[in-house]
Amino acid sequence: MYKIGQFSIITGLTVKALRYYHKESLLIPCDIDEKTSYRLYDTSQIVQARKIKILRDCGFSLKEIKDIFNHSSDLDDLPFYIEEKLNSLIKETKKVSLIKKNLLNETKEIRGGIMSKYEVNEKTTEEQLVISTKYIGKYEDCGIYIGKLYKHAKQHSCKVPINLYWDAEHKTDASIEVCVPVKKEINVKEDIKIQKLPKSFGIATIHIGPYGEIGNAYQALHDYANSKGFELVLPSRETYLKGPGMFFMGNPNKYITELFIPVKVK
Amino acid sequence: MYKIGQFSIITGLTVKALRYYHKESLLIPCDIDEKTSYRLYDTSQIVQARKIKILRDCGFSLKEIKDIFNHSSDLDDLPFYIEEKLNSLIKETKKVSLIKKNLLNETKEIRGGIMSKYEVNEKTTEEQLVISTKYIGKYEDCGIYIGKLYKHAKQHSCKVPINLYWDAEHKTDASIEVCVPVKKEINVKEDIKIQKLPKSFGIATIHIGPYGEIGNAYQALHDYANSKGFELVLPSRETYLKGPGMFFMGNPNKYITELFIPVKVK
């Protein structure tokens, strides 16, 4: 039986950390002295403590570690979990590297004067029959829902998907209605509904390039609205004239998106 | 001039985040309405906001971003900072990958039954003249101090470095005295001191392998002390019989370290 200080040296975990893991029920001392309430650890807990240390060093959170222990307590399994962590690190690296690449392209374009030409025009959208589903979550997740809708629509789908955005601000959990145009009334079920997008007057522009830079297009629209004294209303629309496919992302620099925001008619 | 909601859509930053950046003086609205205290942003701030978003997406902290802005406000410079972040991500990946490799080796050895044989013996250390320096910080940083000492000792150094540990527990900021044996009295300066490590009785063992697993050796020592009723005293010593060199790390599986903890003589 080891007192906390000894156990700290043996395991390479700080005393503070050990107390915290106790509080979090991640590593419970095998005995607690009734009188002194000293924590007492024994040999069997050393392995457990080392596993925790290894996983923490690899960047796992305590919640993740708890989850791992719930599913497997074997030392041999750790390398598999670590492998997953490695993959996510590599993914992160790729993401950052992509941001850098886009940034380089963009600054080149700014220098070349290609950028920031958004032509805003006023238009009235036609009525459009769509099947749709609404979710609250991340912008990037809409692909999943679009996929579901296309699967449901089968051969009745026509044209490209449209998203309706129900927030007047950018949110981590946004309220998004994903729509796929259909040629005729079809049966719907569960969280899929069928509706007519109404005829509506508003302002529109075209954004060419990755979605990360779509803010520029919104800026153009808001500038235009401000200058004309237009009052904008929800939901705004994005029509993905050209975007990622079901299986491949393609070249984001060539994505084409139409943005449309309805204007309040007085 | 944009109100916060509009600005949020244009920049892709949430309203909450914008308010927070204001509070942290990272992105201050160019005007605040006296009466309503509405935040108002203008076009020039869009670039600033986008820079913040890019850096946050790359994993920089707000402190780091402030630091970057203090040294450079040019959009063209961002890719260089991102490059540094990429390097640190790659470094992290290597670290995790190394942990995994060690773990695989170790589990193999456990299966082979090679591991966990620590022979503990009682011994009395000889007096030893050393130059030394004490610091409070991380275990891994001791290489820097050892390097300084060797540089100072020049040709007078002999044998391998010794660390004295002045904590009875594992700490993030440990109190460590780094020693390099010398053949004769030499001049010392600043934070380097010269002293004789005293003759002292205690228990010792040899650890072969990476430092991450040295806890096992401490366990053997503490077990031995507990079984003999020995009371251990500070500082404990690690003698790096074989370890990383000045320029290369070598093979950690072959590092040889002697551990020694003095025993209180009654």
Next chain:
DNA sequence: CTTGACTCTCCCCTAAAGGGAGGCTGTAGA
């Protein structure tokens, strides 16, 4: 009896927002 080492609990602090309450104004609709 005191001292020093070791332990305990309890409280405050960090970074980067997110969630929500409660309150303000301006406008539109009844």
Next chain:
DNA sequence: TCTACAGCCTCCCTTTAGGGGAGAGTCAAG
């Protein structure tokens, strides 16, 4: 004229994984 609603404000609480430190109890030695 009253009310509802949108959009904004401030203020407070919550999250992670402990670190720092205060104040107090315990144990053994001198």
